[in-house]
Amino acid sequence: MTQPAQRPPLPADFFDELCPSSLLPFRFGDTWAPMVLRCLEGGPRRFSELRVPLGRITPKVLTHSLRGLERRGFVSRTVHADPKRRVEYALTPLGRGLLEPLDAACRWATEHWDELIDAHERGAAVTG
Amino acid sequence: MTQPAQRPPLPADFFDELCPSSLLPFRFGDTWAPMVLRCLEGGPRRFSELRVPLGRITPKVLTHSLRGLERRGFVSRTVHADPKRRVEYALTPLGRGLLEPLDAACRWATEHWDELIDAHERGAAVTG
DNA sequence: CTGTATCCTGAGGGATACTG
DNA sequence: CAGTATCCCTCAGGATACAG
Numbered sequence: 023m024t025q026p027a028q029r030p031p032l033p034a035d036f037f038d039e040l041c042p043s044s045l046l047p048f049r050f051g052d053t054w055a056p057m058v059l060r061c062l063e064g065g066p067r068r069f070s071e072l073r074v075p076l077g078r079i080t081p082k083v084l085t086h087s088l089r090g091l092e093r094r095g096f097v098s099r100t101v102h103a104d105p106k107r108r109v110e111y112a113l114t115p116l117g118r119g120l121l122e123p124l125d126a127a128c129r130w131a132t133e134h135w136d137e138l139i140d141a142h143e144r145g146a147a148v149t150g
Numbered sequence: 151m152t153q154p155a156q157r158p159p160l161p162a163d164f165f166d167e168l169c170p171s172s173l174l175p176f177r178f179g180d181t182w183a184p185m186v187l188r189c190l191e192g193g194p195r196r197f198s199e200l201r202v203p204l205g206r207i208t209p210k211v212l213t214h215s216l217r218g219l220e221r222r223g224f225v226s227r228t229v230h231a232d233p234k235r236r237v238e239y240a241l242t243p244l245g246r247g248l249l250e251p252l253d254a255a256c257r258w259a260t261e262h263w264d265e266l267i268d269a270h271e272r273g274a275a276v277t278g
Numbered sequence: 279c280t281g282t283a284t285c286c287t288g289a290g291g292g293a294t295a296c297t298g
Numbered sequence: 299c300a301g302t303a304t305c306c307c308t309c310a311g312g313a314t315a316c317a318g
Contacts, residue, residue, distance in 0.1 A: 044286090047178060048176060049176060053310080055175075082282075086279085094175055094266070094281055106279065107281095109280065119262060120258070123251070123254050130247070137223065138244075141244065197299075207291095208294090214291085
């Protein structure tokens with residue numbers, strides 16, 4: 023149970039295929055929270071495992087995001103008695119439940135992606 | 151068609167019965183955007199009509215929120231040839247569509263309200 | 279490996295006052 | 299009526315460096 027995870031690591035381009043949530047008209051928690059939640063969808067992950075798919079995130083910001091998710095009860099933090107100071111983050115049942123409306127919102131955005139982009143570009147043109 | 155709206159005005163406590171979205175773990179647009187969208191759900195509204203249910207909002211912030219929603223294509227702004235400089239804001243089809251995932255998210259939050267509050271208070275207690 | 283500690287910047291948002 | 303114009307303040311978030 024306290025063995026290191028044997029799940030495949032998350033690739034550095036994990037989010038290239040997903041809806042770029044930074045462009046969406048809504049946010050779940052802070053900027054990185056939705057992506058962190060998605061990274062944890064497949065099971066617990068370590069701090070350093072999360073940094074890979076998130077690319078540009080700095081440790082301070084990742085810590086901040088994780089603390090926020092922990093404080094709200096969406097993510098649990100477990101320190102294992104391990105020579106390597108292994109810490110694992112996992113979705114709580116509440117956090118897993120949050121993925122449902124998040125997915126619904128992302129699905130909607132994907133379906134209306136062209137309209138969203140069109141409006142955004144026309145709006146930007148008008149605004150300057 | 152260009153007659154003043156005869157819909158009942160929105161009450162000042164319009165949001166007292168609704169899920170206080172400022173406490174939710176997600177946001178659609180800026181802080182006030184979800185509430186603005188809900189205010190427009192029943193039909194077009196004027197600038198001053200929107201200020202009532204939104205209570206503490208200042209005109210600058212409301213303008214900012216409306217401009218953002220307009221730029222993204224969720225809300226339309228119509229200036230009527232009227233002695234009173236009447237301006238009406240209305241949901242676009244895209245904006246009305248956005249209400250669907252927003253409602254789904256709010257429904258989820260309502261269903262898990264106790265857990266959300268519990269976690270929030272326990273988290274606040276731990277953090278200090 | 280898992281974070282803290284500083285420093286910095288911009289944007290969001292509130293208060294107040296003023297305008298066509 | 300429908301906004302602007304200013305001022306101000308906080309906080310998210312990035313860069314960099316350092317620590318247990």
